[in-house]
Every structure is written in C-alpha cells, then in structure tokens.
Amino acid sequence: xxxxxxxxxxxxxxxxxxxxxxxxxxxxxxxxxxxxxxxxxxxxxxxxxxxxxxxxxxxxxxxxxxxxxxxxxxxxxxxxxxxxxxxxxxxxxxxxxxxxxxxxxxxxxxxxxxxxxxxxxxxxxxxxxxxxxxxxxxxxxxxxxxxxxxxxxxxxxxxxxxxxxxxxxxxxxxxxxxxxxxxxx
Numbered sequence: 001x002x003x004x005x006x007x008x009x010x011x012x013x014x015x016x017x018x019x020x021x022x023x024x025x026x027x028x029x030x031x032x033x034x035x036x037x038x039x040x041x042x043x044x045x046x047x048x049x050x051x052x053x054x055x056x057x058x059x060x061x062x063x064x065x066x067x068x069x070x071x072x073x074x075x076x077x078x079x080x081x082x083x084x085x086x087x088x089x090x091x092x093x094x095x096x097x098x099x100x101x102x103x104x105x106x107x108x109x110x111x112x113x114x115x116x117x118x119x120x121x122x123x124x125x126x127x128x129x130x131x132x133x134x135x136x137x138x139x140x141x142x143x144x145x146x147x148x149x150x151x152x153x154x155x156x157x158x159x160x161x162x163x164x165x166x167x168x169x170x171x172x173x174x175x176x177x178x179x180x181x182x183x184x185x
Contacts, residue, residue: 035076
C-alpha cells in the first residue's frame with residue numbers, strides 16, 4: 001500500500017511537470033531540420049532555402065566561425081556557423097549546447113505564441129525562453145543579427161551558474177547584434 005502511494009505521488013508530480021512545458025505554440029505539424037547545435041522547427045509553408053537566404057551567412061562567415069566543417073543541409077551548416085560566431089563574440093565556449101529554434105510563419109503568429117505563453121503583448125521581433133531552451137522568431141525577421149541576438153541569450157543563460165541580471169544579458173546580446181551588423185567584421 002505504501003509503495004502504491006509513493007507511485008501515485010510520483011506519477012502526479014511527473015504529469016504536472018510535463019504539463020507545465022506543454023504549450024500549444026502551433027508547431028505540432030512543423031517540419032524540422034537538425035544541426036549540431038539546433039533543432040529548427042518551421043511551418044510547412046515556409047521554404048528553408050528562403051530562410052537560408054535571409055540569414056545571409058556567406059563564405060567569410062563560415063571561415064570566421066572556425067567551427068568544424070559540417071556536412072548536411074545548408075541551413076543547418078549556416079546556423080552552426082552563426083552559433084560559433086556568437087560564441088566567439090561573447091568569448092563563452094559551450095561546444096555541446098543544443099537548443100530549439102521555432103520559426104513562426106509571420107509576426108502575427110509570433111505574437112500569438114508569445115501571448116499564449118506570457119498572457120501579454122510582444123514588444124520585440126523575437127524572443128528566447130530559457131525554461132524551454134527555445135528561440136522563437138518570425139520568418140520575416142530571420143536574419144543573422146536578430147537570430148544572433150537570441151542565440152547570445154541562449155548561450156548566456158547556459159554559461160553562467162547564477163544567471164546575470166536581465167539588463168546585463170540584454171547588453172551582452174546587444175553587443176553581439178552590433179558585432180554582426182558591422183560591415184567589416
């Protein structure tokens with residue numbers, strides 16, 4: 001009888017904790033691409049080659065990323081290169097980190113996802129949720145500068161044992177975005 005009680009209590013807490021992370025963000029039927037550092041989920045109507053073009057990772061970026069020469073999908077390779085560039089800009093080496101990127105079909109979808117999670121309006125073009133280890137971004141804003149900013153948030157949140165204040169994390173992520181916007185890096 002005592003074992004049954006322990007089992008029921010454990011089952012109850014396990015099911016409650018899994019429900020806490022079960023957010024309906026509209027990505028149930030999403031396609032996915034996996035890279036070394038990311039699992040990218042995107043709506044079926046989004047063309048991953050257009051995302052790759054918008055990301056605009058060129059040969060110079062691939063060389064500057066100094067990452068392993070990855071093989072596979074072009075978007076996966078470009079995202080891993082961007083991850084390495086952001087990691088170098090922050091000087092925070094996390095080679096085994098893997099997170100999720102969920103690409104919303106447009107800004108309205110991104111806003112609705114944000115509102116369903118936080119019950120308030122979105123005031124940015126992308127966001128990162130540490131508890132889900134997930135970056136949310138719209139296909140409209142899928143650029144290396146904006147995505148690099150969110151990747152910086154992901155790296156910062158995993159690098160420090162004690163999380164820095166949100167303003168400090170925002171300054172560091174803004175620094176990465178600034179570095180990515182500079183014409184001659």
